[in-house]
Amino acid sequence: MLSGTYILASVISGYPLFYLVIVFPFESPTDFLVYLARVLDALLYIFLPKFLSYFFRYMESRTLLARHGKRTLVICDVPYVQKNLENYVSKVRQSEERRLEQSDSKSNALHN
Secondary structure, three states, X not given: OHHHXXXXXXXXXXXXXXXXXXXXXXXXXXXXHHHHHHHHXXXXXXXHHHHHHHHHHXXXXXXXXOOOOOOOOOOOOOHHHHHHHHHHHHHHHHHHHHHXXXXXXXXXXXXX
């Protein structure tokens, strides 16, 4: 919502952030400065949601780089899909438990 508000305000007013900082103070800015400001504003528009998530995570003292992977939605509206999913999840849990037990036994052997 915040990024949408920023984009609406800057596009409607015609004065994005980097344009105001880089180009606006000069009476006759060079083309390079104008294009540089436009590129930086475009990059800000693209990455603003990610920057805001980092900002809010920092303010809440949470891990900044947590959950950068994709999230998957699985719809189990058919019984055979639900059964296959339950089997898969139970096998993944079992293999993870075995892996953790093995790593615990190795670390205990090293410390004894």
